[in-house]
Amino acid sequence: MGLPLLTGTMLRLAENGSIYMMLVFGMAYGHMHHVPDRWMLLAGTLGMVADGLAMPAFGWLAEHLGARTIYALGAAGMALFCGPFLALVASGSQSGVILAFIVGMGLCHAPMIAVEPALLSALFPPAHRYLGVAVAHEAGALLAGGISPVVATLLVHSRWGNGAVCGYMAALAGLSLLALLARPARRLAFPQPQE
Structure with a gap:
């Protein structure tokens, strides 16, 4: 279960890191630039609505283009x-x-979160699927989501500023894209409903 677990953890980095970057660091970044809090809260709320509405659309697109393609685009x-x-x-x-x-949130995060469950599930055999997905999901959250706002705050105050923050995001995305290519995912066979 070692390689699938590492692959699944890496898949979570871009998705989980990006949402925390926007919702936590983005709010603080707006505050640093004297954007009114009510604007930031409205923007975050509308971003969440866009995210939620876009997920089913990207799930539908994944049926036609493939989950890997949709995740990679996000x-x-x-x-x-x-x-x-x-x-x-x-x-x-x-x-x-x-x-x-x-x-x-609606065009970058939504494609990743819409297909991530299928990608993670396909990495593990049925006997280890629940445990594998759970550990990969939470390990990715620990490595990217929890620390991303802190890392971004440190980077934005460094001599490289915004460029360093964007480099960090690109690194998370690059690791996730590498994981996407690292191992072919098995296709899941879902039972067909009885008529």
């Missing part, structure tokens, strides 16, 4: 959107801040 999108996200939040424009969260 991870690459998050790495590329980090700079624009920070710029939009720092712009001081209410519409810019809202756009940052809607695009970041």
Whole structure:
């Protein structure tokens, strides 16, 4: 179960790291740039709505394009959107801040979280699936989600500033994309409903 567990943990890095980067670090970053708290809360809420509405759409797309493709698009999108996200939040424009969260969560995070359960499940044989998915899920959250806002805060105050934050996001996305390619996932066979 070693390689599938490592693969599953790495798959979680981009998805879990990005959502914590936006919702926790993004809020603090907006505060640093004197964006009113009510704008940040509205943007975060609308971003969550966009995320929730987009997930089923990306799940449907995964049926046609494949879960790996959808996840890869989300991870690459998050790495590329980090700079624009920070710029939009720092712009001081209410519409810019809202756009940052809607695009970041609805078009970058949603594709990853929509297909991640299927990707994780396919890594493990039935006898170890529940344990494997649970451990990979939580290990990824521990390594990316829990510490991402702290790491981003340290990086934004470093001499490299926003570039370092975006480099960190790109590294998380790169590790997840590497995990996506590391091992072919088994196809899950779901029982068909009886008519």
